[in-house]
Amino acid sequence: MDIVVVGLGFTGLPTAVAAARAGMAVLGVDASAERVREIAGRRPGCGLGTVAEQELDAAIASARLSLRHNADGIPHAGVYVLCVPTPADRHGRLDVSLLTRAADDVAKAMRPGALVVVQSTCSPGTVEEVLLPRISAVSGLCAGLDFHLAHSPVRTDPGNVAVDTVPRVVAGYTPRCTELAVRFVSRVAHRVVAVxxxxxxxxxxxxxxxxxxxxxxxxxxxxALCRAQRVDVGEVLEAAGSKPYGFLRHRPGPGAGGDCIPVSAGFFTASARRHGLHSPVVEAAIAVNNAMPAHTVHRVREALAARGLPPLRRSRVLVAGVTYKPDTANVRQSAAVRVINELAAEADVAYHDPYVPTLVLDDGSTLTSQPVGAPADIVLVMTKHAAHEPVRRDDVPVFDCSSGDPVEVV
Structure with a gap:
């Protein structure tokens, strides 16, 4: 094998496909046998919004991309790319257990001269302080001399499959590590920025x-300020966006989710504390984001009362759209899921989302996606999937909460 990609999720699969497209012999390895089966079977949605299905079909059909469960072992290769999840623990710190396990597997397989590229999101110092000594100890090889180590975090936007057109940042442990990593990443990315x-x-x-x-x-x-001033926030943002410099528009919503944004902010503050620093701006932003689901539910209560509708505690609520962003199958850190957990404490809750067949709540109960016309007293639209028809009900009120504040759909 020219390259082994460990982890076939949002970042690993597009890397494997891009390497195969560049003519390399690629083995994709994943810890989930089910994940390997769904990719091999080309199940709809297996590209997770970061790989076009025709690109995946072409890579597998050409035999340049093969797949394997990690229980079957990792072979020798010139390049190993680590793309496993790095979730935050309950203190906001990096959970490196999956990453170190993948590093151990690679260290046992690799031979002198191999290049290891870490694509997983890492808090500062992880590659040099955690992974480097571990790979060296397990392999018996010296970093920078016997093997080469680099970090190249991936910028992904699930729902946008043009991942290889986004510039990639690359840095090696030594100048030679950087040189080799840049040479490899340049084959799978449009542009490389070395640091x-x-x-x-x-x-x-x-x-x-x-x-x-x-x-x-x-x-x-x-x-919130616009609401207090009786001003349309969309109008303010639209006008502010006319400024050609110094402004980048961000939209309000029920809370940022996904694998990166809330997790990275936690890594930022945890790293600051580790070095005796305080990051009040980031900590305040995290607090605002954490409060948004409860705020959204509170605003729904107010909207129901203002319209003379029954309160939540006497209502059957159908939540439409539970992924963290439109047109993806990812519910990690989803604000919509957090809203459902809030609602479940006082209402009879169901959900509809064609991307998510089942959903496990914080209390351990499991919900199954219901038809959009399922019995309900109120419908809350949390995530609007562009690939599906807008939610319309003539029998019950429908509130669009995708911007954070409930707006009745008429």
């Missing part, structure tokens, strides 16, 4: 996503 160290590359990814968290939270605070 001085893995720590700098880690901070780039963390800051990019924290920047979005801060600005989304700011937009939500603007929405």
């Amino acid at each position: 001085s160290s893995p720590r700098a590359a880690e901070l780039v990814k963390i800051f990019e996503n924290t920047f979005r968290m801060v600005n989304i939270s700011l937009a939500n605070e603007l929405a």
Whole structure:
């Protein structure tokens, strides 16, 4: 194999397909046998919004991309790319258990001269302080001499499959590591931006996503102020967006979710605390984001009361759209799911989402996606999928909560 990609999720699968398209012999490895089966069977949606299905079909049909469950072992290869999840623990710190397990598997398989590229999101210092000594110890090889190590975090936008057109940041442990990593990443990405160290590359990814968290939270605070002033927040944002410099529009909503934005902000503050620093702006943004689902439910209560409708505690509520963003199958850190958990404490809740067949709530109960016309007293639209018809009901009130504040759909 020319390259082994460990982890076939939102970042690993597009990397594997791009490498196969570039003519490399690629083995994609995943810890989930079910994930391997759904990719091999080309099940609808298996590209998770970051790989076009025709591109995946072509890569597998050409035999340049093969698939394997990690229980079957990892072979020798010139390049190993680690793309496993790095979730936050309950303190907001990086959970490296999956990443270190993948690093151990690679270290056991690799031979002198191999290049290891870490694509997983990492808090600053993870590559050099955690992964480097571990790979060296397990493999018995010396980093920078016997094997090469680099970090190249991926910028993905699920729902937009043009991942390889986005510039990639790359940094190696040594200048030679950087050189080899740039040479490899240049074959799977449109443009490469080299930085001085893995720590700098880690901070780039963390800051990019924290920047979005801060600005989304700011937009939500603007929405609250506009409501108090009886001003349309959309009008304010539209007019502000006419400024050709110094402004980047972010929209209010029920809360930022996904694998990166809220997680990276937590990594930012945890890393700051580790170095004796305080990050009040980011911490305030996290607090605003965490409060948005409860705020959305509170606003629904107010909307029902203002219209003389029964309160939530006497209502059957159907939530339409539960993914963290439109047209993806990802519910991680989803504000819509957090809203459902809030509602479940006082109402009879069901949901509709063609991308999510089942959903497990915080209390351990499991819900199954219902038809959009299922019995309900009120419908809350949380995520609007462009690929599906807008939710319309003539029998019950429908409130669009996708912007954070409920707006009745008539």
